[in-house]
Amino acid sequence: MSREFLKSLDKRRHRRRLLNLPIEYSSADKNIGRGGSTLNVSEEGLSVDLPENLEVGQSVKLRLVHPTEGSVEIFARVVWINPPARKGEMHRSGMSVTELSLLNRAKWEMLLANA
Numbered sequence: 001m002s003r004e005f006l007k008s009l010d011k012r013r014h015r016r017r018l019l020n021l022p023i024e025y026s027s028a029d030k031n032i033g034r035g036g037s038t039l040n041v042s043e044e045g046l047s048v049d050l051p052e053n054l055e056v057g058q059s060v061k062l063r064l065v066h067p068t069e070g071s072v073e074i075f076a077r078v079v080w081i082n083p084p085a086r087k088g089e090m091h092r093s094g095m096s097v098t099e100l101s102l103l104n105r106a107k108w109e110m111l112l113a114n115a
Contacts, residue, residue: 015042016040017112019038019115021038021065021066021111022036022037023035023038023063025062026060027060036049041111043097045094046062050092051090051091052091053081054078056079056080056081059075059078059098060078060095066111069111069114075098076096076097077098078093079096081093
């Protein structure tokens with residue numbers, strides 16, 4: 001299949017970029033940072049693997065940890081979830097970015113440009 005055909009199948013507004021970074025996250029009801037990792041990112045969202053199941057619509061605070069660029073804090077909303085197929089596997093979630101400070105927006109754009 002051609003790249004043009006594959007691109008036409010993807011109806012997203014922004015291109016996804018593969019990016020595997022460790023993350024810490026917390027939600028309004030759980031203010032405990034827990035580990036996970038990013039899978040891919042775009043200008044408006046990201047896919048992540050987390051050790052626990054979140055709920056669609058849930059708001060979370062994410063902290064992506066980059067080894068050379070430092071950390072980026074993002075507020076996001078869970079858009080979709082994909083429970084693990086087997087016990088002990090990570091929970092995959094898709095998230096939409098809802099808020100970024102000016103400083104974190106600049107860092108986010110640098111991550112996207114280098115991914």
